[in-house]
Amino acid sequence: MWEDIRAIGAALDLSDEAEELVLGLQSRLRRLAAERSAHSPRVLCIEWLDPLYLAGHWIPELVAAAGGRDVGAAPGSRSVRAEWADIGQLQPECLLIMLCGFGTMRSRAELEQLTHPEALELMCRVPTWILDGNAYTSRPGPRLIDGASLMWSAFHDRPIAGVERWATAGASV
Numbered sequence: 001m002w003e004d005i006r007a008i009g010a011a012l013d014l015s016d017e018a019e020e021l022v023l024g025l026q027s028r029l030r031r032l033a034a035e036r037s038a039h040s041p042r043v044l045c046i047e048w049l050d051p052l053y054l055a056g057h058w059i060p061e062l063v064a065a066a067g068g069r070d071v072g073a074a075p076g077s078r079s080v081r082a083e084w085a086d087i088g089q090l091q092p093e094c095l096l097i098m099l100c101g102f103g104t105m106r107s108r109a110e111l112e113q114l115t116h117p118e119a120l121e122l123m124c125r126v127p128t129w130i131l132d133g134n135a136y137t138s139r140p141g142p143r144l145i146d147g148a149s150l151m152w153s154a155f156h157d158r159p160i161a162g163v164e165r166w167a168t169a170g171a172s173v
Contacts, residue, residue, distance in 0.1 A: 001058075001140050002026075025145050029065050032152055036067035041155050043068040044092035044126075047100045047133065049110055049119075052082045055098060058140055066151035068094065084118035094155060095126050097166065098133035098147075104164050107133065111166060128166040129154035136162060 002022050009018020043063050045055035054072035056079040063070040071090040099107045107130045136147030150163040159165055
C-alpha cells in the first residue's frame with residue numbers, strides 16, 4: 001500500500017504529499033502498536049458466511065498491528081474456504097465478522113439469517129464483533145489503518161463507530 005500511495009503521488013506530481021500521507025499512516029500504526037496489551041488474542045477473521053471464508057491477504061497483518069494473532073490465515077495468503085464444524089479447533093478468542101463489500105448493517109442482516117448450529121454456538125461462546133468490511137478491510141488503501149484501530153477497539157471491548165458487538169439469541173452483550 002505504501003508503494004502504491006507513493007506511485008500515485010509521483011504520477012500526480014505530488015510526491016511530497018504522498019510521502020507525508022505514508023509517514024502519517026505509519027505513525028498511526030506505531031501509536032496503535034504502543035497501545036497493545038500483554039496478551040495477544042487469538043483472532044478469527046470471517047469475510048463470508050455461507051460458504052464460510054476466512055480472510056487472508058492483508059488482514060492477518062492488520063490483526064497483528066492491532067495486537068492480535070490471526071489463527072485462520074497467514075500474512076499474504078489467500079482467503080480460504082472453511083467449515084463451521086472445523087473452525088472451533090482453531091480456538092479463537094475473538095471473532096471478527098468483516099464481510100467482503102458489506103457494511104455493518106448488511107453484515108448484521110446476514111448474521112441474522114445464519115442457521116449453522118456450529119456457527120451459532122461459536123458466536124455465543126466467543127466474543128464476536130462486526131466490522132464495516134466495505135469501508136475498512138476489503139480494499140487495500142489508507143482506511144486499512146482505521147480498520148486496524150477498529151480491531152484494537154474490539155480486542156479491548158471498546159466499541160466505536162465502525163465496529164459493533166454481536167449478540168446472538170440468548171447471549172448477553
